[in-house]
Amino acid sequence: MLTKIITEGTTSVEVPIPDETSSFPPSSTAVFYNPAMRMNRDIAVAAIACFSKTSPEYTYLDALSASGIRGLRIAKEVGLNTAMSDWDETSFELIKKNITLNNLSNCTAVKRNANVVMLDGSFDITDLDPFGSPAPFLDAACRATKRLLCITATDTAPLCGAHKKAGIRNYAAVPLKTEYYPEMGVRILMGVVARALAKHDKAMTPLLSYASAHYVRIFASVKKDINEADKCLENMGFLSHCFNCGQREWKYGLAVHIKEECSGCGHTTTPAGPLWLGRLHDSDFCGEVIREAEKRGFKQVEKLIAACRDELETPMHYDYHKICKSLGITAMPTGELVLALKERGFNASRTHFSGISFKTDAGIETIKKIVRELV
Numbered sequence: 601m602l603t604k605i606i607t608e609g610t611t612s613v614e615v616p617i618p619d620e621t622s623s624f625p626p627s628s629t630a631v632f633y634n635p636a637m638r639m640n641r642d643i644a645v646a647a648i649a650c651f652s653k654t655s656p657e658y659t660y661l662d663a664l665s666a667s668g669i670r671g672l673r674i675a676k677e678v679g680l681n682t683a684m685s686d687w688d689e690t691s692f693e694l695i696k697k698n699i700t701l702n703n704l705s706n707c708t709a710v711k712r713n714a715n716v717v718m719l720d721g722s723f724d725i726t727d728l729d730p731f732g733s734p735a736p737f738l739d740a741a742c743r744a745t746k747r748l749l750c751i752t753a754t755d756t757a758p759l760c761g762a763h764k765k766a767g768i769r770n771y772a773a774v775p776l777k778t779e780y781y782p783e784m785g786v787r788i789l790m791g792v793v794a795r796a797l798a799k800h801d802k803a804m805t806p807l808l809s810y811a812s813a814h815y816v817r818i819f820a821s822v823k824k825d826i827n828e829a830d831k832c833l834e835n836m837g838f839l840s841h842c843f844n845c846g847q848r849e850w851k852y853g854l855a856v857h858i859k860e861e862c863s864g865c866g867h868t869t870t871p872a873g874p875l876w877l878g879r880l881h882d883s884d885f886c887g888e889v890i891r892e893a894e895k896r897g898f899k900q901v902e903k904l905i906a907a908c909r910d911e912l913e914t915p916m917h918y919d920y921h922k923i924c925k926s927l928g929i930t931a932m933p934t935g936e937l938v939l940a941l942k943e944r945g946f947n948a949s950r951t952h953f954s955g956i957s958f959k960t961d962a963g964i965e966t967i968k969k970i971v972r973e974l975v
């Protein structure tokens with residue numbers, strides 16, 4: 601395996617050199633390293649630094665470690681006692697080499713199945729960064745985690761509804777492919793995490809949840825408390841979408857009657873769920889992460905987290921351009937529509953999910969009326 605040393609943050613790591621002549625993804629090298637996930641790791645460093653600010657004794661598990669880069673960054677840049685595991689021999693050897701390279705005494709590495717590691721031990725903070733779906737690791741991770749669960753999912757097609765059957769198999773929920781598909785992915789994942797935690801009498805509070813180009817990521821604080829676990833599940837529910845007029849409605853609960861008829865146009869709606877209908881972020885936490893990112897020079901991170909902090913809590917954003925297309929008119933800048941909605945007394949915001957999307961508590965017919973007025 602040909603390797604090179606790269607630096608992310610203040611951490612240097614030996615990683616494989618991908619074959620430049622091949623179009624294979626990073627997963628085709630002997631040990632996985634994807635430079636495109638740097639922002640994901642930068643956010644982890646900033647978010648975990650904030651979360652553990654007053655408790656530097658917290659332990660962190662990078663359960664699917666590959667080169668070790670994620671765990672090494674937390675150990676070096678945040679200073680937490682870190683455990684790293686990977687079942688692959690080449691990865692395990694590289695992780696050990698990288699611990700030495702960074703001269704770290706607060707790290708351990710094991711060559712073991714991540715589920716065994718998580719069933720055997722417990723950690724204040726657990727991070728899952730699998731190839732594709734985190735589903736096979738969720739139960740053990742929910743058992744092992746005492747305070748913070750960090751999960752990446754790159755299987756966006758099943759989560760967002762493009763591969764519906766895979767979504768149903770992995771997440772025991774029915775996803776739906778709509779114009780707000782990245783938010784569908786985030787909420788399907790959060791829903792399955794809330795239910796997996798509940799099996800262990802634990803509740804989650806979302807601190808930061810986002811979708812980026814090819815993955816979904818959540819940071820959820822965890823608390824073991826039966827009453828809070830029950831309360832947490834009250835955020836679960838179902839969504840119904842009208843593909844005729846774009847109206848969406850949702851209902852809280854796990855055994856509910858959902859109306860089949862669209863209250864806007866009378867067409868039959870399509871259901872999705874169960875999914876998480878609660879908050880995606882804690883705005884105070886987002887503010888702290890922004891300040892931390894600023895301090896550490898993570899420019900891109902600041903922008904993304906600010907968009908998360910500032911977006912409305914209302915589920916399921918609207919695609920401004922899709923609405924304009926359906927009306928045969930040209931879109932104004934998204935900010936102008938948000939302003940127009942606010943001026944007319946509605947809550948509205950832009951969203952981190954896409955630059956041409958917005959969130960509002962106005963119904964679809966009202967939105968369309970305002971969109972027309974703007975032209």
Ligand SMILES: C[S@@+](CC[C@H](N)C(=O)[O-])C[C@H]1O[C@@H](n2cnc3c(N)ncnc32)[C@H](O)[C@@H]1O
Nearest residue numbers: 632664665666670686687688713714729730731
């Ligand atoms: C996407 S990579 C991890 C990337 C890494 N966290 C990063 O930030 O660069 C997934 C890793 O999980 C490992 N893996 C997959 N299934 C596993 C399991 N059941 N137990 C332990 N490791 C596993 C693979 O060998 C691979 O190295």
Ligand SMILES: [Zn+2]
Nearest residue numbers: 842845862865
């Ligand atoms: Zn309708």
